[in-house]
Amino acid sequence: MGAADIVPGVSGGTIAFITGIYEELINSIKSVSWKTVVIxxxxxxxAAWSSINGWxxxxxxxxxxxxxxxxxxxxxxxLVAYPEMLWSFFFGLVLASVWHISQQIKVWRWINIVPVLLGVLVAWGAGSATxxxxxxxxxxxxxxxxxxICAMILPGVSGSFILLLLGMYSVILDAVKSLDIAVLAVFxxxxxxxxxxIANLLAWTFKRFHDYTLLVLxxxxxxxxxxxxxxKETISFRTNSHGEQVPLLQSNVLPGTFETITGQPSQLGLALVSxxxxIVIVLLLEKMGRSRH
Structure with a gap:
């Protein structure tokens, strides 16, 4: 989950879902409340440690x-040296995760398309924001x-990308690398x-609308x-807090178009392997999740 959360566009919640610990995670976090102090x-x-599933x-x-x-x-x-391979790896990870989550829907009906489309629009809109x-x-x-953190706990919604949208990604990443305790403590x-x-909200939706929650996710x-x-084709750039030129707006292109536009190899073969x-990792994690239960 930590490795996934570092990459803008990938969610640690996805990993939690694949491994079969997602609902336990949500319910455990939800259990941390004023009642814990009373216990x-x-x-x-x-007793307090046990009540919050502390271990x-x-x-x-x-x-x-x-x-x-x-x-x-x-x-x-x-992200700088091998972007095509890294993004391809996470594309396979997310693609297989979509199949994995959809397998958990108990009853498929035509109305199910509505919450799925809602989730697609929210995630796509967030990913297209400037x-x-x-x-x-x-x-x-x-x-x-x-x-x-709300985004990080939701499968398919990247907390790192939310930080990128807010202009805080480089600030937090630099604080992690330099161990800036003051910045990290506030964050x-x-x-x-x-x-x-978010844990309380998700726990409530899973209890009341389990399948619809899965469909939105x-x-x-x-x-x-x-x-x-x-x-991707970079349409425009921006200057970050370090004075460096970084992509601002990008559009997806095919590997051949990418080579034509950039003059760089698409690394298609290595990307497919990645x-x-x-996909293989998702299948292995799914197998681990099943054996856990």
């Missing part, structure tokens, strides 16, 4: 943090954490508030395929 006072630490959350978030801090530099390098430049104030860092505070909020992931398409690797 702590009345029954002690062990599950500790193990999961330790893995996420470990991955973020160890892979931030590697992912940044791959990145902004927001000053990295304490309030903006906190609010960015709230919004990004983490926003993440905690946002996480508890399936739409999110279909819409995300547009963002993770490996070959996409196939993503």
């Amino acid at each position: 702590l006072k009345q029954q002690g630490i062990a 599950f959350l500790l193990t999961l978030f330790s893995g996420i943090l470990f991955s973020v801090f160890t892979l931030a530099k590697l992912i940044s390098f791959l 990145p902004a430049e927001v000053e990295a104030t304490t309030l903006n860092l906190f609010l960015s954490g709230c919004l990004a 983490a505070g926003g993440c905690i508030v946002g996480l508890l909020t 399936t739409g999110f992931m279909i819409g995300a395929l547009d963002k993770v398409w490996p070959w 996409a196939a690797s993503g």
Whole structure:
């Protein structure tokens, strides 16, 4: 989940869904509330820890943090040096994930297309939005954490891309690489508030509208395929906070068109291998998720 969350366009929630821990994750986060404090006072630490599924959350978030801090530099390098292969890998990952989630719908009816289309439109609209430049104030860092973590927990909606839209992606990534505790602490505070909020909402929707929630999430992931398409034509650029020219608006193109426009090889063969690797990983994770239950 941590590795996926680093890449703009890919969601850690997708990985949670593939491995079969998504609903347990949502319900565990939801259980962290004022009631936990009451249990702590009345029954002690062990009872409070058990009430929030503490070992599950500790193990999961330790893995996420470990991955973020160890892979931030590697992912940044791959996005620059081997973008077609990296995006192809995640395209295969998301494509196979769409199939995986759709298999969990209990009853398929024609009306199911409505929530799927809703999810597609939301994810596609977010992916097509133009990145902004927001000053990295304490309030903006906190609010960015709230919004990004909500996206990170939703399959198909990328928290990193939300940060990119807000102009905060490079700020947070630099803070991770340089261990800027002040920036990370404010951002983490926003993440905690946002996480508890979205977990309660998702837990309620899963309980009341299980299949429709899955259908919307399936739409999110279909819409995300547009963002993770490996070959793009850059229409315009912007200058980031470091004074570097980075893509602002891009459109998807075919591999042959990409070679014509850029004069660079499309790396089609390696891209197909990368996409196939993503699909295989989803199938393996799905098998792990089934064996877990």
